[in-house]
Amino acid sequence: MDFDAKFGNCPIYYTISKIEGKWKWVILYKLYKCKVMRYNRLWDDLQPIAHRTLSKQLKELEADGLVHREQYNEVPPKVEYSLTKDGETLTPILDMMSQWGERHINPRPEVSND
Amino acid sequence: MDFDAKFGNCPIYYTISKIEGKWKWVILYKLYKCKVMRYNRLWDDLQPIAHRTLSKQLKELEADGLVHREQYNEVPPKVEYSLTKDGETLTPILDMMSQWGERHINPRPEVSND
């Protein structure tokens, strides 16, 4: 990413740019929770997602050092994805995002005074 | 957003969908740090951002109850934006995202042994 000086004071912009992509946060979250996942398992869990999209975002995450790709030279092929050490530094954010979502999906139950 | 059952177990997807938009996290962060900002000030700080984009994302954030819009009936017009109570529940995430960005923009300085 071309990260010009304009955003030197906006580290948050750096973060969201790095993890830009409709599914990246979810992919990271899945890998965080399941530790290790094979490609098709991931693909299944993220339906509806296109192969092109999943494989592209995985590649970018790998290139950015957030996801590790372990390929076994077997037939049929076997590939396992997991978080790298660096990727694991995101888990607190992933947790908070998930919790925030939980609390906002449903109408807050504690103020129901009907 | 049409949030079908497929993602009932993916609250994180709810969160990122809610705050989807190239600038939304940055807008929220700015409002978090500056408390209250007028439209043009925000626009200035977020250059290069288009009016259409800023005003649209602000509107969505307002519709989602994350941002408050205070309009003063003066001439010239004066409008102030700030976080709502609900928007403030995001601040821990904003902080972590910002910190994560800081730590990743520069090559880690603590291992400089020159």
Add this chain to the structure above:
DNA sequence: CAGGATCCTCCACGATACTG
């Protein structure tokens, strides 16, 4: 099984001009 290759669609975002 784990993707790559192709083609296509759509809309988020941008640029610019205009207005109450």
Add this chain to the structure above:
DNA sequence: CAGTATCGTGGAGGATCCTG
């Protein structure tokens, strides 16, 4: 000052088929 109105576009994401 704080936006709308209009028009235009790139590229992210999708659908489908193919392959080592």
